[in-house]
Amino acid sequence: MQYALGIDIGGTNIKALALTAKGRLLAQTVVPTSGGSRAEWTPNVRQAMTEIQNKLRTAPAWIGVAAPGLAAKDQRSISHMPGRLPGLERLDWQKFFRHPRPVPVLNDAHAALLGEVWRGAARGAQNVILLTLGTGVGGAALVDGRLLRGHLGRAGHLGHISVDPAGKPDIVRTPGSLENALGDCTLKKRSGGRFVSTNELLAAMENGDAQARRVWTNSLQALAVSVNSFINLFDPELVVIGGGIANAGGLLFPPLRKAVRQMEWRPDGARVRIVSAELGYRAGAYGAAWQSLQVGQ
Amino acid sequence: MQYALGIDIGGTNIKALALTAKGRLLAQTVVPTSGGSRAEWTPNVRQAMTEIQNKLRTAPAWIGVAAPGLAAKDQRSISHMPGRLPGLERLDWQKFFRHPRPVPVLNDAHAALLGEVWRGAARGAQNVILLTLGTGVGGAALVDGRLLRGHLGRAGHLGHISVDPAGKPDIVRTPGSLENALGDCTLKKRSGGRFVSTNELLAAMENGDAQARRVWTNSLQALAVSVNSFINLFDPELVVIGGGIANAGGLLFPPLRKAVRQMEWRPDGARVRIVSAELGYRAGAYGAAWQSLQVGQ
Numbered sequence A, B: 001m002q003y004a005l006g007i008d009i010g011g012t013n014i015k016a017l018a019l020t021a022k023g024r025l026l027a028q029t030v031v032p033t034s035g036g037s038r039a040e041w042t043p044n045v046r047q048a049m050t051e052i053q054n055k056l057r058t059a060p061a062w063i064g065v066a067a068p069g070l071a072a073k074d075q076r077s078i079s080h081m082p083g084r085l086p087g088l089e090r091l092d093w094q095k096f097f098r099h100p101r102p103v104p105v106l107n108d109a110h111a112a113l114l115g116e117v118w119r120g121a122a123r124g125a126q127n128v129i130l131l132t133l134g135t136g137v138g139g140a141a142l143v144d145g146r147l148l149r150g151h152l153g154r155a156g157h158l159g160h161i162s163v164d165p166a167g168k169p170d171i172v173r174t175p176g177s178l179e180n181a182l183g184d185c186t187l188k189k190r191s192g193g194r195f196v197s198t199n200e201l202l203a204a205m206e207n208g209d210a211q212a213r214r215v216w217t218n219s220l221q222a223l224a225v226s227v228n229s230f231i232n233l234f235d236p237e238l239v240v241i242g243g244g245i246a247n248a249g250g251l252l253f254p255p256l257r258k259a260v261r262q263m264e265w266r267p268d269g270a271r272v273r274i275v276s277a278e279l280g281y282r283a284g285a286y287g288a289a290w291q292s293l294q295v296g297q
Helices: A038-056 A093-097 A108-119 A178-182 A184-190 A198-206 A210-234 A244-251 A253-261 A280-295 B038-056 B093-097 B108-119 B178-182 B184-190 B198-206 B210-234 B244-251 B253-261 B280-295
Strands: A004-009 A013-019 A025-032 A062-067 A078-080 A105-107 A128-133 A137-143 A238-242 A273-276 B004-009 B013-019 B025-032 B062-067 B078-080 B105-107 B128-133 B137-143 B238-242 B273-276
Touching: A004 A038, A004 A108, A004 A280, A013 A038, A013 A280, A025 A038, A025 A280, A038 A093, A062 A093, A062 A108, A062 A280, A105 A108, A105 A280, A108 A128, A108 A137, A108 A238, A108 A280, A128 A210, A128 A244, A137 A178, A137 A210, A178 A184, A178 A210, A184 A198, A184 A210, A198 A210, A198 A244, A210 A238, A210 A253, A210 B210, A244 A253, A253 A273, B004 B038, B004 B108, B004 B280, B013 B038, B013 B280, B025 B038, B025 B280, B038 B093, B062 B093, B062 B108, B062 B280, B105 B108, B105 B280, B108 B128, B108 B137, B108 B238, B108 B280, B128 B210, B128 B244, B137 B178, B137 B210, B178 B184, B178 B210, B184 B198, B184 B210, B198 B210, B198 B244, B210 B238, B210 B253, B244 B253, B253 B273
Parallel strands: A004 A062, A062 A105, A128 A238, A238 A273, B004 B062, B062 B105, B128 B238, B238 B273
Antiparallel strands: A004 A013, A013 A025, A128 A137, B004 B013, B013 B025, B128 B137
């Protein structure tokens, strides 16, 4: 059976999925990325592919790649990713795999959104934004049925909207960004050194910790204001929220929806739905596989 | 000679342009909108068309309309525009003109952006945002060569991003919006009752008025932070600024560029250009004419 291989290369793990052209899952694997140079971590990508091939006893017909950083316009590589995954920049993945068809390369949040639209929480939607809440805050936008890429491939970096213009610059110099108001990357600082993960923070809050509640309330407010701005900027029908912090479930979605309702512009009564992502850590690989099917027919 | 008629229906004036398919201006007119009901103001639209027809001695081959409010998905009418221009909502402009070809209807800021891309400051660009600074703050975004419309036609409402989450709700309930930080609609309040137009404010500032300087500095900062957020969200190569306040020229552009430079994310050194709109009050009519040429071939 022909299948598409979607590979999502993260800083910690490489996720690989084999999917039919209709999106049915045939096989999957997760291998650690590890290694501080291209020569060290790229064999692990090959290993993930080999594991899938061995299971299915045939090579993939299509391959797509998702990775952090900005994807090049020609979709052959990641053109910009300073700091992590050394050697990822400008690595041509079609050449790497010696694959006969184009191997499209997508930013990981872009890929996750396409995955959720294909087989997840946003199935069939034409206007969607995705936010991933974790160490940082990632994002992507689909408008009028098309993924926004932009001039440098950076469109949809939703974590880098300012919610506190007087605040400190974040990793890309944005003052008081949503990422810094919510991501685990700043939680230690925001909680006076007490917490390093939002899951810990929420556990403390459920045990009655007043400081934890204040920290979380501030984060939620920053998120609600941002989502409201995104509604006016991208006009989605649906806001999908994923990432580790989305596991907060009842502590996240009901208060977020309530806060957004209080400021949302509702032309003729229209409301935007806010829902949880469905594909979890596999969303990026789903999107990469989908993209490979689009370019490789 | 065949021509496209672009009509921009504003709250004060109706602007009509006759343009060749290449965008050469053949004739133009401006007539007051006036009238508090559909029966009162729509004859003025017809009059604008008649004036152009009489000048050119032939009917237009294509007609396009720009107007405030949200354009319907089928582009036949404005579907949502509460408050101003009574009777505009759901008025079918192809029927109104009894025109043989489709008469596309666009939101006025969307049209202005398409005009600037066709014949103005953004000629040939694929990724552009437009901000119009006047009574309110309007906007539109072109990403990957396509105008963003969104689920309800509200994509690109750049004036309704929050820059002060603790601020008061604006006209669409957005807390502390860019529009309220910069538009003439709030200037009286922001200046302790002293000014009603930014042009007056800037004149006072040039005469050494310290309060006027403070008010303008705050507005500029809100604009710079917003433009920086838009860069991360839409990834434009170009930011085009129009509207009456853009006439501030040297008091606006150099300090705005300087402030944006201090926070802009510059992958591999890339910088976004910030320029003045070129088509002035005619931008919307240019864009409407262009759109009529796209749908009516």
